[in-house]
Amino acid sequence: MINEKPQVFIDISADELMTKVEDYDARGWRFVNICGSAIQGGVELIYSFSNGLPMENLRFTVENGSTIPSVSGRFPNAFFFENETYDLFGVRFSGISIDFDGKFYKVSIPTPMNPDSVQARKAAYDSAPVALDVAIDATEVPIVASVATSSDVVDNSAPSAVIPAQAKIHTHDNDSSAPSSVIPAQAGIHTHDNDSSAKGDN
Amino acid sequence: MGNKTVIPFGPQHPVLPEPLHLDLVIEDEKVLEAIPQIGFVHRGLEKLVSKKDYMQFVLVAERICGICAFGHSLGYSETIEALMKIEVPKRAEYLRVIWHELSRIHSHMLWLGLLADAFGYENLFMQCWRLREVVLDIFEETTGGRVILTACNVGGVEQDIENSELKGIVERLDKMIVEYKQLLKVFLKDRSVKSRLVGVGYISKEDAFKAACVGPFGRASGLEEDIRMFGFGAYGDLADFKLITSNDGDGYARSEVRALEIIQSVDIIKELVDKIPDGPYNQKIKGTPEAGSYAVSRLEQPRGECYYFAKGNGTKFLERFRIRTPTSQNVAGMVQTLQGCDLADVPLNVLTIDPCISCTER
Known part of the structure; x- marks a missing residue:
């Protein structure tokens, strides 16, 4: 029997993320991916979960410089995508199980997939409690x-x-x-x- | 008890064809913790969708990986077809699966060879790669390329394979598989092979599920998931698809699953060659992806489930294209297999997940 590939996108708000993630975990779904894409003034994030053939994608947007909770406590494989999304888009995740803090990919300019976030990222670094030795300004x-x-x-x-x-x-x-x-x-x-x-x- | 020591493993290491770095925290000869690091070959190919239009990008997608090259062009094409709601001719779907399964055979044979080389069985390595040449020759005769095939495109395939030629391919695979089964005996029954693989890098079914392991790595721990079994495309026309799994969860189980999948792939090709319909194999694509259109797609690559995402913006350039490769799913599982293993088994453990770092970083 030939199946169609499921295309389910569910719009949520960033605040609902952890509730939804806990729900998927409780139902025994598998974490598939985090995909960021740059939009005006922020980043659109898509979290994908699958349970065999069905696959659902949670879609929400965050502003540049935002910090959202990490899901790596529930889904260990998420650490990879969260570090990647931080390096490429500048979205910060709090409490990642293995946090590379901007050193996951060797990128030649900060947040290459979302250049607008550089200023927001700089502000986030300035207010960070621990001094971090990452060069933030793209001109340096x-x-x-x-x-x-x-x-x-x-x-x-x-x-x-x-x-x-x-x-x-x-x-x-x-x-x-x-x-x-x-x-x-x-x-x-x-x-x-x-x-x-x-x-x-x- | 000794002191804790940190040993760097990689990025350059004889067992690694691609750069992967591990910080191994060891006590005596036991690994307590392993912290992976990649990022040495990140090329930003996903960003190229803003420079190459959606028809040209299939060539870039194919160059993401040298081993599953055809798989990436197939996964990309299927995603764009879902995005633009394009129906692919039936013959093209069959030809795609035939090439894709040939890629799986060559990928698994390459991996079996590397595995044999890693535990010092060089003759076995040589024999695996000799048989792999049969598949590469088939690629060369049907597409003109041995690694980068440029055979798949949005809407179909670039060239047809005549039915008589398909029969010839099956005959050659039949001959190859007789020789391959002799090698299989060595991989599955040889005492020296077993002594290096049995019980090494164990991961339980629960841990493998929690770490979301995919592909042969997950199936060797008993996870019953293979995207092919959902019957997308020509896989839906197969009379039967039996999952190859094992419950042992160690390095031997992983090599066993991959080794048996080669025989399964040959059976799939034979069945599809018998059933392949006549008709067109390509079509002209008109229009562009709509603004605000989204599509996701999954494909079973030789290393496991590969996830593709595309977002249209009304122009011929995609707004965003994303590939999540099997290795990025399997890294978390790999780290678990390393915890508690002997230092001498680390290279084998890393190899048994079949890591593809260039794919992962794109």
Whole structure:
């Protein structure tokens, strides 16, 4: 039997999101995707859920610079799409299970899919309780600059391409009680140890 | 008990054809936690819909991935057809599925070869890739390309395959499958293969469901979902479609599911070649997607469910096009399989989800 592909789009408001998500979780649906698309002054988000053949898409809009709750607590695979949507569209998610904080994709300009959000994002950073070392202004040198800044903290003998990524992730590792600057240095030392025999050959 | 140590894995690693970085927090030789990072090859291909019109973009969509290239052009075309409510000729639907299943055979054979190489069985690797050449030769003869086929387009397919040629393809696949079944014995029964795969990277059905694993990775843990079973397009004309699943949830189960899917794909191709109707295989597309029109589509790629989204704005350029690839669904499951595994099994674990990072980042 030939089936038609289901095209169900449900318009909701951003406030209803968590209620709806909890409902899908309780009914045993699977989380499929978050899709952002830039619109005038904000971002349209589509959350897709499926349960076998049926698939439903929740559609709502948020303003540039908004913060919405993360659904990664209920659906672990959502961390991927939430980090991606933040990097490409500038929509912030609170409480992501693995938060890369703007370092998920190596983009050459901030929020490339939604350039209008840069100013709103800058305002959000200025009011953030923790100082973040991401370059926000599009006119300045962007993400590359932050990589260079991070590597200054790290042992200079360590390979710079790998360690900054380490530094960024462990900065946001909630389980770690150690100061963030200690972990990358530790990682750098161990990398050095493991490679010491190879370096000796050189 | 040793101290906790952080070991960086990737982005360059012999087992990884594409860049994926993992922070492995280890104690002694056990992995306690793995934190994935991608983003090294993000190309922004979705953004190109503002530069290429909806007919041209099918060529870009095909270049998203070198392995499931045909699948992406098929998924994109099906989404635009849903957006513009275009009906595809029946023969084109059959030809699409035949090429798509051939892609699945070549993708799974490539993966089986990589797996054999990862656990040091180089002869097996060589034999898998030798048989894969049969499929690539079929691609070359029917479309002119071995990797990028440019065979699928919105509204149908670019070229026909004559019925006599289809019969010839089936004969060649029949010969190939005899040789393949000999390899299958090695993959499924060899003691050295089992010693590297059985019990490695276990993920339970509940955890796999919670992490929303898709494709052979999910089916190896007992999740019964395959987009093909919903009967979209020519899949709806199959007499029967039996899911290939396993309840073991380990690396061996994943290789078993993929290995058996190759035989299933050959059976699908044979059945469709017997049933393929005559008639047109393409049509001229007129008009543009309406403003405010939305469409979603799903396709079973070799690695699992792929999700496509398109939004029209009344011009020949799409407002937004989105692809959610199977690997981005499977990363959360992969991280779970790594927790508690031996450091030496990490490369195999990463490989058994068949990660495709270029697809994932687009």
